[in-house]
Amino acid sequence: MLRLITCQNATRLLDQRPDRALPWGPRASLWVHLRYCPYCQRYAKQTVLLAEWAKAAATTREHSGPTLSAAAKQRMRERLAAGG
Amino acid sequence: MTPSVPNPAQWLDRYGDELFRFALSRVSDTTVAEELVQETFLSALDGLATFRAEASERTWLFVILRRKIIDHYRRQARSTRVGLEEVEAGGPTEADFFNPENGHWTNAQAPVSWLNADAALEQQELHEVLARCQARLPAQQSAVFAMRFVEELSAEEICQELGLTASNYWVLVHRAKLQLRRCLEKHGLGKN
Numbered sequence: 645m646l647r648l649i650t651c652q653n654a655t656r657l658l659d660q661r662p663d664r665a666l667p668w669g670p671r672a673s674l675w676v677h678l679r680y681c682p683y684c685q686r687y688a689k690q691t692v693l694l695a696e697w698a699k700a701a702a703t704t705r706e707h708s709g710p711t712l713s714a715a716a717k718q719r720m721r722e723r724l725a726a727g728g
Numbered sequence: 729m730t731p732s733v734p735n736p737a738q739w740l741d742r743y744g745d746e747l748f749r750f751a752l753s754r755v756s757d758t759t760v761a762e763e764l765v766q767e768t769f770l771s772a773l774d775g776l777a778t779f780r781a782e783a784s785e786r787t788w789l790f791v792i793l794r795r796k797i798i799d800h801y802r803r804q805a806r807s808t809r810v811g812l813e814e815v816e817a818g819g820p821t822e823a824d825f826f827n828p829e830n831g832h833w834t835n836a837q838a839p840v841s842w843l844n845a846d847a848a849l850e851q852q853e854l855h856e857v858l859a860r861c862q863a864r865l866p867a868q869q870s871a872v873f874a875m876r877f878v879e880e881l882s883a884e885e886i887c888q889e890l891g892l893t894a895s896n897y898w899v900l901v902h903r904a905k906l907q908l909r910r911c912l913e914k915h916g917l918g919k920n
């Protein structure tokens with residue numbers, strides 16, 4: 645039977661979607677909820693964007709961040725010499 | 729292809745900066761990133777015998793660093809582990825967002841449009857704001873979010889690493905997302 649769900653439940657289901665295929669019942673309830681709830685429609689898009697931006701931000705920083713300081717390199721050289 | 733032979737004396741000069749930037753892109757703390765790089769080199773030294781000549785030395789070091797970063801997330805999550813009952817759905821954090829009586833968005837927290845996201849924040853600024861917002865998340869949520877969406881581990885792997893049930897994991901992901909989007913809106917997203 646199709647169950648009407650709240651925004652709280654709808655957003656929980658939206659955040660589970662990347663990790664599991666929703667069973668038929670919750671999937672249908674979510675589909676119906678998204679037909680009439682503009683806020684959860686926005687959340688559905690934004691939750692995907694958040695994940696994409698987090699990955700993109702980390703990838704950008706991998707290539708454009710600062711380098712090791714001379715002091716840090718020196719400390720590591722000493723530590724590696726002691727450990728090697 | 730010439731088999732690669734590890735050359736520990738060259739690691740720091742060849743790969744130090746690249747490994748450091750990678751670590752810093754994940755932990756946002758210079759001291760912690762330096763420690764992760766140092767631990768990577770020390771583990772690599774200990775494990776020289778496990779190095780397989782068909783792999784590149786650089787790839788091997790990055791595999792070790794990624795493992796160190798995941799260990800860091802695990803320590804971070806476990807250092808502030810909250811009781812399971814506090815992670816149950818419907819706890820006080822979600823009550824900030826949803827009306828406890830009917831489960832719908834509260835007026836103050838209902839998502840606004842991000843149609844103008846590109847105009848509101850330059851990409852670099854958006855990335856910086858997002859990093860600051862991630863750093864403000866409770867440690868367990870921050871670790872789960874980073875492991876899932878930055879390191880791209882599966883839910884099963886994260887549950888195994890952090891000793892979480894699937895339902896606790898989903899509550900943590902949900903709360904992290906709710907708080908991140910609120911934090912981004914506070915910092916100007918969707919406001920113009």
